Amino acid sequence: MEKTVKEALKEIVGEENFTDSLIDLIAYAKDASEHQHRPEAAVWPIRTDQVSAIMKLATREEFPVIPRGAGTSLAGLAVPEKGGLILDLGRMDRIIDINIEDRLAVVQPGVIYAELDRALSPHGFFFPPDPASGSVCTLGGNVATNAGGIKGAKYGTTKDYVLALEVVLPDGRILHTGSKCMKSVSGYDLTKLFVGSEGTIGVITEITFKINPKPPVTSTAMATFETLEDGGQAISEIMYSGIIPSALELVDRQSLKAINENTDLQLPEVEIMLVAETDGYTKEETEFQMKTIMEIFRKNNATMVKHADESKGGAAALWTARKSAYGVMARINNNLIVEDLAVPMSKVPEMLRAISDLAKKYDLQIPTVGHAGDGNLHPVVSFDGTDPDQVRRVEEASEELFKKVIELGGTLTGEHGIGLAKIPFMHLEHDETSMDIMRSLKRLFDPKNILNPGKMGLEA
Amino acid sequence: MEKTVKEALKEIVGEENFTDSLIDLIAYAKDASEHQHRPEAAVWPIRTDQVSAIMKLATREEFPVIPRGAGTSLAGLAVPEKGGLILDLGRMDRIIDINIEDRLAVVQPGVIYAELDRALSPHGFFFPPDPASGSVCTLGGNVATNAGGIKGAKYGTTKDYVLALEVVLPDGRILHTGSKCMKSVSGYDLTKLFVGSEGTIGVITEITFKINPKPPVTSTAMATFETLEDGGQAISEIMYSGIIPSALELVDRQSLKAINENTDLQLPEVEIMLVAETDGYTKEETEFQMKTIMEIFRKNNATMVKHADESKGGAAALWTARKSAYGVMARINNNLIVEDLAVPMSKVPEMLRAISDLAKKYDLQIPTVGHAGDGNLHPVVSFDGTDPDQVRRVEEASEELFKKVIELGGTLTGEHGIGLAKIPFMHLEHDETSMDIMRSLKRLFDPKNILNPGKMGLEA
Numbered sequence: 074m075e076k077t078v079k080e081a082l083k084e085i086v087g088e089e090n091f092t093d094s095l096i097d098l099i100a101y102a103k104d105a106s107e108h109q110h111r112p113e114a115a116v117w118p119i120r121t122d123q124v125s126a127i128m129k130l131a132t133r134e135e136f137p138v139i140p141r142g143a144g145t146s147l148a149g150l151a152v153p154e155k156g157g158l159i160l161d162l163g164r165m166d167r168i169i170d171i172n173i174e175d176r177l178a179v180v181q182p183g184v185i186y187a188e189l190d191r192a193l194s195p196h197g198f199f200f201p202p203d204p205a206s207g208s209v210c211t212l213g214g215n216v217a218t219n220a221g222g223i224k225g226a227k228y229g230t231t232k233d234y235v236l237a238l239e240v241v242l243p244d245g246r247i248l249h250t251g252s253k254c255m256k257s258v259s260g261y262d263l264t265k266l267f268v269g270s271e272g273t274i275g276v277i278t279e280i281t282f283k284i285n286p287k288p289p290v291t292s293t294a295m296a297t298f299e300t301l302e303d304g305g306q307a308i309s310e311i312m313y314s315g316i317i318p319s320a321l322e323l324v325d326r327q328s329l330k331a332i333n334e335n336t337d338l339q340l341p342e343v344e345i346m347l348v349a350e351t352d353g354y355t356k357e358e359t360e361f362q363m364k365t366i367m368e369i370f371r372k373n374n375a376t377m378v379k380h381a382d383e384s385k386g387g388a389a390a391l392w393t394a395r396k397s398a399y400g401v402m403a404r405i406n407n408n409l410i411v412e413d414l415a416v417p418m419s420k421v422p423e424m425l426r427a428i429s430d431l432a433k434k435y436d437l438q439i440p441t442v443g444h445a446g447d448g449n450l451h452p453v454v455s456f457d458g459t460d461p462d463q464v465r466r467v468e469e470a471s472e473e474l475f476k477k478v479i480e481l482g483g484t485l486t487g488e489h490g491i492g493l494a495k496i497p498f499m500h501l502e503h504d505e506t507s508m509d510i511m512r513s514l515k516r517l518f519d520p521k522n523i524l525n526p527g528k529m530g531l532e533a
Numbered sequence: 534m535e536k537t538v539k540e541a542l543k544e545i546v547g548e549e550n551f552t553d554s555l556i557d558l559i560a561y562a563k564d565a566s567e568h569q570h571r572p573e574a575a576v577w578p579i580r581t582d583q584v585s586a587i588m589k590l591a592t593r594e595e596f597p598v599i600p601r602g603a604g605t606s607l608a609g610l611a612v613p614e615k616g617g618l619i620l621d622l623g624r625m626d627r628i629i630d631i632n633i634e635d636r637l638a639v640v641q642p643g644v645i646y647a648e649l650d651r652a653l654s655p656h657g658f659f660f661p662p663d664p665a666s667g668s669v670c671t672l673g674g675n676v677a678t679n680a681g682g683i684k685g686a687k688y689g690t691t692k693d694y695v696l697a698l699e700v701v702l703p704d705g706r707i708l709h710t711g712s713k714c715m716k717s718v719s720g721y722d723l724t725k726l727f728v729g730s731e732g733t734i735g736v737i738t739e740i741t742f743k744i745n746p747k748p749p750v751t752s753t754a755m756a757t758f759e760t761l762e763d764g765g766q767a768i769s770e771i772m773y774s775g776i777i778p779s780a781l782e783l784v785d786r787q788s789l790k791a792i793n794e795n796t797d798l799q800l801p802e803v804e805i806m807l808v809a810e811t812d813g814y815t816k817e818e819t820e821f822q823m824k825t826i827m828e829i830f831r832k833n834n835a836t837m838v839k840h841a842d843e844s845k846g847g848a849a850a851l852w853t854a855r856k857s858a859y860g861v862m863a864r865i866n867n868n869l870i871v872e873d874l875a876v877p878m879s880k881v882p883e884m885l886r887a888i889s890d891l892a893k894k895y896d897l898q899i900p901t902v903g904h905a906g907d908g909n910l911h912p913v914v915s916f917d918g919t920d921p922d923q924v925r926r927v928e929e930a931s932e933e934l935f936k937k938v939i940e941l942g943g944t945l946t947g948e949h950g951i952g953l954a955k956i957p958f959m960h961l962e963h964d965e966t967s968m969d970i971m972r973s974l975k976r977l978f979d980p981k982n983i984l985n986p987g988k989m990g991l992e993a
Contacts, residue, residue: 174769175877175908197775219718230716232725233693246966254875255907256690256947258679258729259955259962260989261971265692265725269718286775309634315657315746316814354776358818415714417635447715448635487716495719502719506706511721517977529720 142214149493182213219269221488226446305422321446415487449487602674609953642673679729681948686906765882781906875947909947
C-alpha cells in the first residue's frame with residue numbers, strides 16, 4: 074500500500090483512527106481460526122460517510138478491504154488473505170434506537186451482542202440468536218455471517234431477525250435495503266443477500282433487527298444415553314411430540330472424556346449426553362413441555378435424567394458440561410479447529426458415529442458438541458500444527474468428514490461460514506450452476522474484487 | 534407467437550398440456566386484480582425438464598414467459614402484460630415428502646396451501662403462513678410472492694419457512710439453492726433472492742419447507758373501541774406486555790358499516806374492532822396470555838370485550854366480522870382494489886385516520902381490515918371502473934395514500950407484492966441506488982427480459 078493511499082486514509086478517518094504499526098497488523102493477521110495473513114493497514118471508521126469514502130478510494134486504487142467485527146470467526150472470514158486494509162467497525166458501536174412498540178432495535182455494526190441483550194433486558198425483550206461468542210462478538214459480524222447459536226431450533230438464526238440494512242457498496246454508494254415494518258415484499262429481498270455474505274459484497278453500517286419478548290419461565294433437564302441409537306431416537310421423538318425445546322444440546326463421549334481429564338466434574342462417560350431447555354409464559358406450560366421431553370428420554374433408555382431445580386441455580390449445573398467443552402478442548406493440543414456442519418436431525422446419530430470412526434481411522438481426538446435440535450454439530454479437531462504428519466491426517470479426515478456430511482444430505486456449515494476453511498469443499502455441496510450464480514453475484518456487486526477477496530471459493 | 538414455436542411447445546409438454554384456445558387465453562388474461570392482458574398461449578408442464586426446455590426455447594425465440602399458480606394475485610403479478618406464454622404450474626402438484634423427524638415438507642409448486650395443511654394435520658404439524666386465499670392458492674405462488682397471512686406477528690411469513698428451492702433459470706439451467714438442514718450458511722443466500730421475486734428471475738419447480746408443530750390449544754377474544762387512539766394504545770400495550778398473539782386482526786368502522794348493510798350480523802359500528810388469538814400447549818398458558826390481552830383491552834376503554842367459549846364454537850362467531858369483510862365489500866360496487874400496505878405498529882392508528890380522511894376527501898368508500906399485530910393493513914377501495922371521474926379519484930387517492938405510508942416509515946406492500954399495481958410508487962420507497970441494484974439483478978438472471986416482463990418497475 075503506497076504512502077499516498079495511507080495519507081488519504083488518514084485524511085478520511087483522522088490520524089487517531091488509522092494504524093499501520095507492526096503490533097496492530099500482527100493482531101489483525103488472525104481471527105479465531107487457524108488461518109493468518111498480515112494486512113498493510115487498518116482503520117476504525119466512525120461514520121457511514123467515512124466507510125463510503127474508504128470504499129471509493131479502494132475502488133480507485135484497487136486495494137483489498139476486509140470488514141471486521143470482533144474477529145471471532147472460526148473459519149478465517151476476517152483474515153486479510155490478500156493483504157490490504159482492515160476496516161474495523163468496532164468504533165461504530167452505538168445502539169441507535171430500541172422501539173418496543175414497533176418491535177425494533179436499530180444498531181451500528183460494532184455493537185456487541187451482549188450489549189444489545191443488556192439494553193433489551195429491562196423491557197423484557199431479547200435478541201434470540203445468541204452465538205457462543207455473544208459476550209464479545211459484534212452484531213455486524215453476526216449479520217455478515219448469519220450467526221446461529223443454541224436457540225436455533227425454536228428461534229431461528231440471525232437472518233430471521235434482520236429487517237433492514239444500510240450497506241456501503243464496493244463503489245462507495247450507500248444502499249438501503251428492506252423496511253422497518255414487520256412485513257414487506259417491496260422488490261427483491263436485498264437484505265437477505267447481505268446476511269451471511271461474509272463481507273464480500275458490501276459493508277454493513279446499520280442494522281434494523283426485529284426483537285422478541287423473552288418468555289419469562291425456563292426449565293432445564295439433562296439425560297445420558299449409553300448408545301447413539303437411543304439418544305438419536307430420543308431426538309426424533311421430541312420432534313414428533315410437537316415440542317420445540319428452546320435448546321437441545323449434545324455432548325459426545327470424547328467430549329465428556331476430555332472434560333473429565335481436565336476438570337473434576339466427574340461426568341458419566343456415556344455415548345451421548347443431551348441438555349434440553351423449554352420456555353414459556355407460565356411455569357405450568359414450561360414444565361408440561363419438559364415433562365414430555367423427560368418421558369421421551371426415559372422411554373429411550375436414558376441411564377440418567379436430571380431435572381434442574383431452577384430456584385437453586387440447578388440449570389447452570391446441568392449446562393456445565395456443554396459450556397466447559399471448548400475451554401477444555403483448547404488444552405488438549407497446540408492447535409484446535411472448531412468444525413461446523415449440519416445434517417438433517419434424523420442423521421445426527423449416523424454423523425456422530427462417522428466422526429468417531431474418522432477419529433479412530435486417523436488417530437485423532439475429535440470430541441463433538443452440537444445443537445441436536447437443529448442438526449448442527451461441532452466436531453473439535455485437536456492436533457499439533459508443527460507435526461506435518463498430524464496436519465496431513467487432519468486434512469484427510471476433514472475431506473472424508475465433509476464427503477460424509479454431503480452424503481447424508483447435510484451442509485458444509487451451519488453457522489460459521491465458508492471463509493477460507495471450507496473453500497476446498499464448496500464443490501461437494503454446490504454444483505457448477507450454483508457456483509456460477511454466486512460468482513456472478515460477487516462480480517455484479519464487486520467487479521474489481523476488493524471486498525474480502527479470496528473468500529467463499531468465488532475466484533475460480 | 535409463431536406457429537413453429539407453438540408446435541415446439543406441444544412437443545415439449547404434449548398436446549394435452551398446451552392451449553391457445555380463445556376461452557383459455559381470456560381466462561389467463563386476468564388474475565384477482567383489476568389488471569388484464571391476453572397471452573398468446575399457455576402450457577401445463579408436469580416435470581422440471583419440461584420447464585427447462587420451455588425456458589431454453591423462450592430464450593432462443595425471445596417470447597415472454599409468465600409463471601402462474603392459482604392466479605390469486607391482487608396486484609397483477611400473474612397478468613401477461615406483454616403477452617407471451619402462460620406457464621401454469623398447477624399440474625406439478627405432488628407433495629413429494631413429509632418428514633417429521635427432519636421437520637421438512639418437500640412439495641411441487643402446484644400444491645395448494647390447504648392440501649399441505651391437510652397432509653400435515655395428522656402429524657400435529659402445520660405450515661404457519663396462511664394467506665386468506667389458502668384454500669385455492671398454490672405454494673409456488675406463495676413462495677414467489679412471499680405470502681403472509683394472519684399469523685405473521687408470531688410466526689412470520691413464507692420466507693421464514695423456505696429452506697431450499699429447485700429453480701429453472703431463464704436460460705433453462707436448473708439451480709438448486711439452500712439446504713434441507715435447519716441451519717446453513719454455505720455461500721450466498723440464493724433461496725431468499727427467489728422468495729418474493731414474483732417470477733421475474735426464475736421458475737420455482739420444487740420447494741423444501743421447514744414445518745412447525747401446531748400448538749394444540751387456542752383462545753380467542755374480540756374487543757371494540759370508540760376511538761382509534763384507544764385501539765392503537767391497546768395494540769402498543771400488547772407488545773409491551775411480552776405477549777405475541779398468534780393473530781391480532783382489526784376491522785375499521787367503514788368495514789363494520791359495510792358488513793351491517795349487507796348482512797344481518799348487527800355489529801357495533803365502532804371506530805375499531807380487534808380480534809385476538811393466542812395459542813400454546815396447555816389451556817392454562819393460552820388463557821394466561823389471553824387474560825393479559827383482555828386486561829389491556831379493558832384498561833384502554835374497550836366498549837365491549839368478548840371471550841370465546843371454545844367448546845361452543847365461539848371463536849368462529851368472533852371471527853365472522855373479520856372473515857366476512859371481503860365478500861361484503863365485493864358487493865359495494867363494480868370494481869374492487871384490495872390494497873396492501875404496512876406501517877410500524879405504533880403508526881396503525883395514524884394510518885387508519887389518514888385512510889378515513891382520504892375516503893372523505895375523494896368521496897370514496899375505503900373500508901379497511903388488517904393485521905394489527907404486524908402493521909399490515911388492507912384498505913379496500915370500491916369504485917365503478919366505467920366512471921372516468923371515479924377512476925381518477927381512486928388514482929389520486931392511491932398516490933396520496935402511498936405517500937403517507939412512506940412518510941410514516943411504512944412499505945408499499947406487506948404481502949401482495951409490487952406486480953403491476955405498485956410500479957408507479959416504487960420510487961417513493963426505493964432510491965436510485967436500490968432500484969439500480971434490483972435492475973442489475975434482473976438483468977443478471979434474465980438478460981433478455983423474458984420472465985414475467987413489465988413487473989416490479991424494473992424496466993426504467
